Amino acid sequence: MARVAVTGGLSYSGRYLSKLLLDAGHSVVNLSSRSAPLASSPLLASDVAKVQTLPLDFTDERKLGSALEGCDVLYCTYWIRFARDGDTHSAAADRCAKLFDLARRVGVQRIVFTSHTHAREDSPYAYIAGKAQAAAALRSCGVPSYAIARPCGIFGDTAEESILMNNAAWVLRRVPLFLLAGTGQHRFQPIHVRDMAQLLYDLGRLTETDAGAGNGLSSRSRPSEERDACGPDAPTSLELFKHLGRAVGARGAVLAPGFLPTRLITKLTKPIDWWTGDVLLDGDDLDLLGSGLTVAEDPDDLAIRSRRSLLSWIEQVSPTLGNEYVSSVRRYYYAR
Structure with missing residues (x-):
């Protein structure tokens, strides 16, 4: 031992x-x-x-x-x-x-x-x-x-623990239009x-x-x-958030028009930051998600295939995903 x-x-x-x-x-x-x-x-x-x-x-x-x-x-x-x-x-x-x-x-x-x-x-x-x-x-x-x-990211085990997925679902449940920066074609492999x-x-x-x-x-x-x-699923941003929206029954559209910069998207979320006292989207994080760097360096690593699926997990926890907002500031800086 x-x-x-x-x-x-x-x-x-x-x-x-x-x-x-x-x-x-x-x-x-x-x-x-x-x-x-x-x-x-x-x-x-x-x-x-x-x-x-x-x-x-x-x-x-x-x-x-x-x-x-x-x-x-x-x-x-x-x-x-x-x-x-x-x-x-x-x-x-x-x-x-x-x-x-x-x-x-x-x-x-x-x-x-x-x-x-x-x-x-x-x-x-x-x-x-x-x-x-x-x-x-x-x-x-x-x-x-x-x-x-x-x-490049971690999700699970419960909806409340996975801040990115939970808070994206929280927004999707409440807005008629969910906009993504750029084309939404960069992949994410948490x-x-x-x-x-x-x-x-x-x-x-x-x-x-x-x-x-x-x-x-x-x-x-x-x-x-x-x-x-990394996990086995590497959806594009557009695929991921459309899947998330369907899973939680969101009625709004998820769009990536191709011309919206990340800084504009983060500005659009500032009212949510004010309401929650949190930072929903950090501009640098959003830039990183659109950089092409959030995927495995060694895609042939066999261990990746045997791990839990992001898309399946979203479906499993969808009844509670996004019901409540989870503050990253309170979790990482104040709650002890």
Whole structure:
């Protein structure tokens, strides 16, 4: 059995990863300001009681290093949703680099980091440029081995957890016309949160032998690797939101006229931001969705085909999808 640190171990994908680790008998350290699960499933009360929560305080190197001491594996799902209040994605990458260096110095044997598909340091999209900067820091930090998972989005398990799909459905249920920027022909290939957790768990195994069976985190010989974290469905934006609208019984039309810029679409959503106190669409996120970078880098990865279907999931949760608005600002910045 191993001692494992998970940033955000009680948050979104971290909860599902923590459940897999606990079920395998490992000790889990939750590095976060969140001491209660974001939602009850899949953790039982008895599971939560086994998790040790320590602050992810980048300003206190001594305490953060102490929290990592004795851990065999660090799973880093840490990132910032928005660049706001003076914070930036580049600064988040610097914090990740500090975390990776501390982990190496206290003896962590493997670090697993969630990056993004097609992330490059010179990307015009700050979100994934920062991810690439953090991944580069991991590759060069000197830890015995590492793994990088490359998602472009995560959905599931319930409607309320999947903010993008839920809030798009919320809008579709209430407006007569749902407009998309550009032609709506760029594809989006997200992964189900349970598949994401399983991939992270598998990437954290320390030996090739254990990667196929058993509890996995028992020795120190597995090479570093990088894998796409994508699902089998890669609909175009137009296909996705039309499917979503049909699933929730929306009466309005979904259109991509081909000439609407992303900045105009985000301006059209500002009344919703004012009403909800949230950010429904971040302009940079919308640009990224239309960039062609939200698909697998390795489409021939056989594991992709066996994962859960986005389109089927939408149909399964359609009765509750979009019934209530879910604030990303409250979830990621205020709720603890």
